[in-house]
Amino acid sequence: MKHIQTLETRDLAQSVKNGGCGECQTSCQSACKTSCGVANQECEKCSK
Amino acid sequence: MIHTYQLNGCNIVLDVYSGSVHLVDEIAYDVINRIDAGEDREQIVTAAAAAHGVEPAEIRELLADIDELTAAGKLFTEDVYADKAFDYKNRSTVVKALCLHVAHTCNLTCNYCFAAQGKFHGDRALMSFEVGKRALDFLVENSGNRVNLEVDFFGGEPLMNWDVVKQLVAYARSIEKDAGKNFRFTLTTNGVLIDDDVIEFANKEMHNVVLSLDGRPQVHDKLRRTVNNKGSYDIIVPKFQKLVESRGGKGYYMRGTFTHDNVDFTNDVFHMADLGFDQLSMEPVVCAPDEPWALTAEDLPKVKEQYEILAKEMLRRNREGKGFTFYHYMIDLTGGPCIYKRISGCGSGTEYMAVTPWGDLYPCHQFVGDEKYKLGNVFDGVTNTELRDEFKLCNAYARPDCKDCWARLYCSGGCAANAYHATGSIRGIYEYGCELFRKRMECAIMIKAVEAMEKANKE
Numbered sequence: 001m002k003h004i005q006t007l008e009t010r011d012l013a014q015s016v017k018n019g020g021c022g023e024c025q026t027s028c029q030s031a032c033k034t035s036c037g038v039a040n041q042e043c044e045k046c047s048k
Numbered sequence: 049m050i051h052t053y054q055l056n057g058c059n060i061v062l063d064v065y066s067g068s069v070h071l072v073d074e075i076a077y078d079v080i081n082r083i084d085a086g087e088d089r090e091q092i093v094t095a096a097a098a099a100h101g102v103e104p105a106e107i108r109e110l111l112a113d114i115d116e117l118t119a120a121g122k123l124f125t126e127d128v129y130a131d132k133a134f135d136y137k138n139r140s141t142v143v144k145a146l147c148l149h150v151a152h153t154c155n156l157t158c159n160y161c162f163a164a165q166g167k168f169h170g171d172r173a174l175m176s177f178e179v180g181k182r183a184l185d186f187l188v189e190n191s192g193n194r195v196n197l198e199v200d201f202f203g204g205e206p207l208m209n210w211d212v213v214k215q216l217v218a219y220a221r222s223i224e225k226d227a228g229k230n231f232r233f234t235l236t237t238n239g240v241l242i243d244d245d246v247i248e249f250a251n252k253e254m255h256n257v258v259l260s261l262d263g264r265p266q267v268h269d270k271l272r273r274t275v276n277n278k279g280s281y282d283i284i285v286p287k288f289q290k291l292v293e294s295r296g297g298k299g300y301y302m303r304g305t306f307t308h309d310n311v312d313f314t315n316d317v318f319h320m321a322d323l324g325f326d327q328l329s330m331e332p333v334v335c336a337p338d339e340p341w342a343l344t345a346e347d348l349p350k351v352k353e354q355y356e357i358l359a360k361e362m363l364r365r366n367r368e369g370k371g372f373t374f375y376h377y378m379i380d381l382t383g384g385p386c387i388y389k390r391i392s393g394c395g396s397g398t399e400y401m402a403v404t405p406w407g408d409l410y411p412c413h414q415f416v417g418d419e420k421y422k423l424g425n426v427f428d429g430v431t432n433t434e435l436r437d438e439f440k441l442c443n444a445y446a447r448p449d450c451k452d453c454w455a456r457l458y459c460s461g462g463c464a465a466n467a468y469h470a471t472g473s474i475r476g477i478y479e480y481g482c483e484l485f486r487k488r489m490e491c492a493i494m495i496k497a498v499e500a501m502e503k504a505n506k507e
Contacts, residue, residue, distance in 0.1 A: 003072055004070050008500075010383065016129070019386020026198055035481060043389075
């Protein structure tokens with residue numbers, strides 16, 4: 001597309017079907033301890 | 049819902065519910081914003097063509113591209129999650145992570161410590177092996193089918209109870225295979241007691257190590273002082289360097305706290321990087337607003353600017369092969385969290401709990417010491433199920449204030465403890481933290497956009 005570059009991203013709507021295993025890291029545990037960001041968490045399924 | 053913003057020469061369009069990110073030129077940025085504002089298509093063609101000095105046909109072509117992205121579920125997607133009603137109240141949850149407060153005592157006296165110098169507003173104490181062992185058994189017993197179990201050795205200062213930490217790791221390793229589990233340990237330390245034994249053990253057994261350093265010597269030493277009222281920078285930095293050098297690529301975070309005293313905290317992040325550390329985290333101080341180091345309303349725009357400075361400098365250093373990671377910018381667009389994780393958040397009070405030296409359970413480390421948030425104990429389990437259910441409901445869709453926020457699937461509704469301390473309710477929001485969070489997400493996504501653009505230009 002001439003005016004738009006779409007970055008490759010995980011389709012969140014699709015993840016309704018293939019997500020939810022719960023094996024991922026508890027977000028606060030990893031470094032911050034004082035906030036609740038989840039966007040930087042890795043998916044255990046995707047990283048396998 | 050979409051969110052559009054301009055940063056570092058980039059025009060970025062986020063499609064909130066699909067998670068799509070588009071890097072667009074000025075014309076597309078204008079047209080997409082006009083569509084979002086509800087303008088008529090023919091009106092857009094006329095206005096955008098005139099504004100950008102292009103033929104109407106080009107705008108029509110652009111509108112066709114936008115239609116294509118919309119049809120593909122990458123732009124202007126609707127919220128399909130709210131009505132699906134992930135039934136949070138009735139969902140069964142398992143426990144998969146514990147924060148073990150192995151030492152409610154500390155060998156530093158950091159003024160800003162949310163744990164009140166390790167005591168959590170109570171008595172000094174060390175966790176016994178028996179209590180820790182029972183906590184690990186409690187975790188295994190309540191973890192259902194979850195394989196990966198996380199345990200953070202926290203305090204206070206956990207190295208003040210190091211022998212128990214080692215015994216607990218040995219115990220966990222002795223049971224994990226038969227239990228079908230995989231323990232992942234984290235050690236969060238101020239570094240004062242790090243020695244060769246700690247380094248060897250931590251680098252063998254700890255999945256992650258969180259090392260507390262606030263940055264420049266004068267900044268670090270102002271608030272992170274020893275019990276003899278001396279600065280701790282010179283004691284800990286060589287130890288951290290030795291630990292990280294021998295870590296063999298395993299994960300760690302050099303984690304700092306910035307306050308009103310160092311609003312220019314990027315200089316502290318760059319100082320950490322210049323010391324040779326490359327996995328960095330820097331958090332805004334969490335404390336009562338009347339403390340002298342609390343961030344103020346006047347600090348807010350300065351802090352936001354600092355996040356931009358940080359993002360731009362990270363891009364520059366990365367191009368020069370001297371890159372480092374920053375915890376809040378480690379956004380993973382392709383391998384990031386699924387929608388369940390994005391809605392349910394940190395899991396405090398349900399999947400994640402903190403255990404005091406006496407074995408009491410709290411929703412997370414930030415609630416420890418607040419009796420009304422006691423969930424139970426590792427011997428009797430969770431007895432305050434009403435409180436646990438309140439935390440079950442604490443998610444991205446539970447807070448009325450989050451309804452119109454584009455970032456709620458990045459923060460999952462924010463930190464319950466921050467909300468509680470700011471508003472008195474775990475379902476409130478800590479607006480100051482939200483402002484900073486949104487800025488961090490904009491910066492993180494901008495970095496990804498620039499990297500994608502540079503990659504495309506190379507190809």
